[in-house]
Each structure stands twice: as C-alpha cells, then as structure tokens.
Amino acid sequence: MEAVFLTFVFVLSIFLGFELISKVPSTLHTPLMSGxxxxxxxxLIGSLASLKxxxxxxxxxxxxxxxxxxxxxxxxxxxxxxxxxxxxxxxxEGAAK
Amino acid sequence: xxxNMDLLINFxxxxxxxxxxxxxxxxxxxxxxxxxxxxxxxxxxxxxxVCLLNAGLDYKWIMVGVAAGTVIGLxxxxxxxxxxxxxxxxxxxxFGGLASLLLAWSEYHQHPALSLFIAxxxxxxxxxxxxxxxxxxxxxxxxxxxxxxxxxxxxxxQLVNGLIILGAIVAAVVFAMNPAVNYQIFIAxxxxxxxxxxxxxxxxxxxxxxxxxxxxNSYSGIAACAAGFVVHNNILIVAGALVGASGIILxxxxxxxxxxxxxxxxxxxxxxxxxxxxxxxxGEVKPATAEDVYYILEAADSVAIVPGYGxxxxxxxxxxxxxxxILENNGTEVxxxxxxxxxxxxxxxxxxxxxxxxxxxxxxxxxxxxPRMDSIDVCVVIGANDVVNPAAIxxxxxxxxxxxxxxxxxxxxxxxxxxxxxxxxxxxxxxxFFRDNTRMYFGDAKASIQALVAEFKESA
Numbered sequence: 001m002e003a004v005f006l007t008f009v010f011v012l013s014i015f016l017g018f019e020l021i022s023k024v025p026s027t028l029h030t031p032l033m034s035g036x037x038x039x040x041x042x043x044l045i046g047s048l049a050s051l052k053x054x055x056x057x058x059x060x061x062x063x064x065x066x067x068x069x070x071x072x073x074x075x076x077x078x079x080x081x082x083x084x085x086x087x088x089x090x091x092x093e094g095a096a097k
Numbered sequence: 098x099x100x101n102m103d104l105l106i107n108f109x110x111x112x113x114x115x116x117x118x119x120x121x122x123x124x125x126x127x128x129x130x131x132x133x134x135x136x137x138x139x140x141x142x143x144x145x146x147v148c149l150l151n152a153g154l155d156y157k158w159i160m161v162g163v164a165a166g167t168v169i170g171l172x173x174x175x176x177x178x179x180x181x182x183x184x185x186x187x188x189x190x191x192f193g194g195l196a197s198l199l200l201a202w203s204e205y206h207q208h209p210a211l212s213l214f215i216a217x218x219x220x221x222x223x224x225x226x227x228x229x230x231x232x233x234x235x236x237x238x239x240x241x242x243x244x245x246x247x248x249x250x251x252x253x254x255q256l257v258n259g260l261i262i263l264g265a266i267v268a269a270v271v272f273a274m275n276p277a278v279n280y281q282i283f284i285a286x287x288x289x290x291x292x293x294x295x296x297x298x299x300x301x302x303x304x305x306x307x308x309x310x311x312x313x314n315s316y317s318g319i320a321a322c323a324a325g326f327v328v329h330n331n332i333l334i335v336a337g338a339l340v341g342a343s344g345i346i347l348x349x350x351x352x353x354x355x356x357x358x359x360x361x362x363x364x365x366x367x368x369x370x371x372x373x374x375x376x377x378x379x380g381e382v383k384p385a386t387a388e389d390v391y392y393i394l395e396a397a398d399s400v401a402i403v404p405g406y407g408x409x410x411x412x413x414x415x416x417x418x419x420x421x422x423i424l425e426n427n428g429t430e431v432x433x434x435x436x437x438x439x440x441x442x443x444x445x446x447x448x449x450x451x452x453x454x455x456x457x458x459x460x461x462x463x464x465x466x467x468p469r470m471d472s473i474d475v476c477v478v479i480g481a482n483d484v485v486n487p488a489a490i491x492x493x494x495x496x497x498x499x500x501x502x503x504x505x506x507x508x509x510x511x512x513x514x515x516x517x518x519x520x521x522x523x524x525x526x527x528x529x530f531f532r533d534n535t536r537m538y539f540g541d542a543k544a545s546i547q548a549l550v551a552e553f554k555e556s557a
Contacts, residue, residue, distance in 0.1 A: 003214050006326055006334055013335045017342025020118065023125040026437055027460050029347060029444030032124050033314055034186050035134050036343040039117055040317040042141070042336035043196045045148045046328045050203050051155045059203050060155065064162045066199035071166020073193040078138040079174035080185060085131035087451040090458055
C-alpha cells in the first residue's frame with residue numbers, strides 16, 4: 001500500500017513541476033537549471049539517514065561518499081545560483097549600487 | 098516518543114517541500130528569483146537539520162562528509178568563471194547522480210533482502226544515477242575542452258547502445274527476482290550504467306549540449322526520486338520529481354528551438370560531417386573595417402545585438418556592454434536578441450550579459466524581436482552562426498530547414514563579427530554572409546569590439 005501512496009506523491013509532484021517550470025522565462029533558464037540541480041541534491045537527506053551508527057565498513061564508505069557528493073551538489077548548486085542571480089539587475093538598480 | 102519525533106521530522110519535510118515549490122515559483126521573474134533561490138536553500142537546510150534528529154545516526158562520518166562537501170562546493174561555486182557555467186552545472190549534476198547511485202548501493206548493502214518493488218526502484222536509482230554521473234562527466238569534458246566536443250561516431254554505435262540497454266534489462270530482471278543472492282549482478286548493473294552514460298553522450302556534438310545538459314538535469318532528479326522510493330522518503334520523491342519535470346520541460350524547449358526531435362539529437366551525430374568547401378551558398382562577401390562599422394552604427398537609430406557561443410569563447414561580454422552603453426548615449430535604442438539555444442546551455446547568453454551589467458529588460462527573446470525585425474536598423478551578430486542562417490527559412494534542402502531563427506537578414510543592415518568563413522556547428526555555410534545587406538567584420542570578437550569602442554571614443 002505504501003508503494004501506491006508514494007507513487008501518488010510522485011505523480012502529483014511531476015504535474016506540479018510542469019506547471020511551475022513552464023512559467024520560467026528563458027532569461028532565467030541557466031539559474032533555473034543550476035537551482036533545480038541543487039534541489040536534486042536532496043539525495044543528501046537519504047544519504048544522511050543511511051549513515052547509521054554500527055554500519056559495516058562498506059556501508060560507511062558508500063554512505064560518506066554519497067554525503068560528500070550530495071553536499072557538493074547542494075551547497076555548490078545554491079551558491080553558484082545565488083552568484084548568478086545577484087548579477088541580474090535592471091538598469092536603475094545597477095546604477096544605485 | 099520516537100514516533101512523535103518521526104511525525105515532527107515528516108511534517109518538517111512538508112514545509113521543506115513547500116519552500117522548494119515557492120522558490121521555483123519565484124524563479125519566474127528576475128526581480129524575485131534571487132529570493133526564490135534563498136527560500137529553496139532554506140528548505141534544504143531545514144530538511145537537513147530535521148533529518149539529523151533521526152535516532153542512531155553515525156554523526157562522526159556525517160560531519161566529515163558534510164564538511165568536505167561544503168568546502169568543495171563553496172570553493173567551486175565562487176571560483177568558477179561565468180563563461181564556464183555550463184561545465185560547472187554538468188559537474189554538480191554528475192555528483193548528484195553518483196550520490197543517488199551510492200545511496201541505493203549503501204541501502205542494498207545494509208538490507209540485501211529486498212521486496213520486488215524495492216529491488217526495482219533500487220535498480221532505477223542505481224542505473225539512472227550511474228548514467229547521470231558518467232554522462233555528465235563526458236558533457237563536462239566536452240564543454241571544458243578536455244575531450245573533443247565534436248560528435249564521436251563509430252560503426253555499430255546504435256547496436257552497441259542497444260546491447261547495453263538489453264544487458265541492463267536482463268541484469269535488472271535477474272537482480273529483482275532475488276536481490277539477496279545477486280550481489281555480483283548489482284555490481285554489473287553499476288558498471289553497465291557507468292558505461293552507458295559514456296556511450297550515450299559521446300556521439301552528441303558541442304552545440305547540442307543545451308539539450309544534453311537539460312536531459313541529464315532531469316535524470317538526476319529522477320534518480321533522486323527513485324532513491325526516495327528506496328528509502329521511503331517523501332521529500333526525496335517530491336524534490337526529485339520537481340527537478341525531473343523541470344529538466345524535461347527545458348529539454349523540450351531546447352529541441353523545439355532546434356526543430357529537431359529528442360531522438361534526432363541523441364542518436365544522429367548531428368554536425369559530425371562538414372559540408373565540403375564549394376557546396377552551399379556562394380557569392381561575394383563584403384568585408385568591413387572598424388571604421389566602416391563605426392559609421393553604420395553611429396547613424397543607426399535602433400541596434401539589435403545577437404550573441405552566440407563565440408561571445409563566450411572570446412569573453413567579449415564586458416566590451417559588448419561598453420559598446421551598448423556608448424550607442425545608447427549616442428541616442429540609439431539597443432536590445433540584445435537571444436536565441437533559446439545560443440551558447441552551450443539554456444539561458445547561457447543571458448547570464449553572461451547579466452554578468453556584464455546589461456539590464457535584463459534589454460534582453461529580448463527570439464519571438465519578441467522577430468516581428469519587429471524590419472524596423473531595426475542594424476543587427477550585430479557576435480559569434481552566432483546557425484541560429485541566424487536564413488537557409489532555415491528559405492532552403493528546403495538545408496539540414497537546419499525549419500529551425501526557428503533570429504531573422505537578422507530582415508534588418509536594414511547586418512554586421513557579422515566572425516573570425517573566419519568557417520561554417521558553424523551544423524557544418525553548413527551561412528547564406529546570411531552573402532546577402533546584399535550584410536557586412537562581414539572579421540577578427541576576434543573581443544578585439545573587434547574594442548576597436549569599435551576606440552573609434553567611438555576618438556570621434557567623441
């Protein structure tokens with residue numbers, strides 16, 4: 001039964017995603033891409049939860065690597081998106097800086 | 098007590114999901130986009146913090162992993178040049194994919210006796226994660242110029258890819274039937290997925306990268322989503338699905354902007370063959386000097402600048418903005434007309450021009466500029482080629498026929514900045530160069546525009 005429930009969530013999220021993203025103008029496609037890329041680092045949550053005390057050595061190695069990579073994805077993704085979006089200015093805002 | 102904690106954690110995930118959704122919604126306008134990204138980041142932070150409330154975690158290794166990842170991520174994000182953004186996104190994307198693969202592996206290693214459903218999603222998370230990883234690495238190598246960015250084709254390529262997919266399906270079925278005793282099969286799935294990422298991206302050429310990056314972006318979301326099914330976590334499913342949908346939409350937009358189907362982009366090896374010299378449009382081109390171009394621009398009332406990948410290569414965005422300002426001070430109306438697939442990733446040109454302080458309301462989309470193209474005095478094409486080729490409208494035999502282009506040829510005068518007469522990515526000569534209203538201004542884009550700026554300053 002839980003599989004059905006999870007699939008429900010999945011399908012609704014896909015439709016929501018389509019609705020949200022089709023409203024993003026092409027000017028912002030690069031930040032959209034890097035920002036959504038950062039969101040895909042959500043695997044981090046699963047990876048953190050999989051690193052349980054008393055894991056075998058193999059599981060520790062796999063889990064820690066997953067945490068490192070997912071954190072790079074999350075932190076780097078948000079930071080680089082913020083850096084990009086900082087640059088998007090209108091003329092008068094730019095002059096004020 | 099512990100079930101109350103579980104409840105708290107899961108409700109906090111709902112809040113995270115809301116923050117992701119609001120963040121993406123705010124990305125629909127440049128004015129709110131930055132705040133949107135911060136809101137999305139806050140959602141992620143909340144999810145991480147409450148996740149750490151789970152009982153029985155191995156905090157030592159978590160700290161090591163998070164610290165290492167944060168340092169690497171921040172250094173990379175603040176060091177990267179804006180022109181290298183496509184590579185950076187590909188690299189981060191690949192890491193996300195590999196993390197999903199490793200997570201599925203780690204879960205399988207801890208509990209090898211999986212139900213059929215969990216075994217299936219474990220396969221999906223592993224396979225898609227692996228393809229995302231090596232595919233992104235190949236894309237990264239191509240974008241960074243470490244490996245040739247041209248389409249690499251070999252005989253029997255389709256067959257090899259077909260066999261790999263077949264192998265993956267067989268391995269998946271065997272694995273899912275009895276995961277507890279099929280550890281070797283799982284390892285084989287990992288290897289196959291990594292291999293498939295390489296063989297599926299290697300035949301795709303440089304200018305098709307906007308499609309590939311969008312698609313890989315989508316894969317990384319779907320991999321995270323599958324991983325969410327493996328660990329029964331809603332937030333992974335919601336966030337992964339949002340990213341998956343976003344990648345699919347971008348892929349569709351990019352394909353439409355090239356008038357090609359996704360399968361054509363993925364399998365055709367477009368641009369691997371170059372038209373022989375002597376084929377295609379012929380005629381005389383009219384070269385112009387910096388002084389000639391200066392007089393044309395000086396007299397223009399409206400100028401549209403059309404940037405392409407050449408702008409990024411020459412790092413010319415700042416001088417282009419300088420020229421734009423000079424023209425505006427001269428009473429000329431300046432806009433920047435941007436084709437959806439200009440550059441190497443969706444929106445690439447917009448980011449470069451934003452970096453150079455070009456106001457975002459001057460950035461005009463193809464569909465907005467084309468209807469008023471007849472009234473534009475001068476189009477300045479900088480490092481763009483196929484996206485302004487009139488053959489896409491006029492020549493039914495052209496490989497790019499039907500592709501929507503920025504119709505620069507309808508402007509009163511077109512100035513094309515270019516290094517040489519070499520054809521663009523599609524491997525065809527550009528009919529625009531031979532038009533009566535076109536002037537070719539040969540040279541490095543940056544040096545050429547600097548020369549123009551100097552002309553304006555001298556006469557001021």
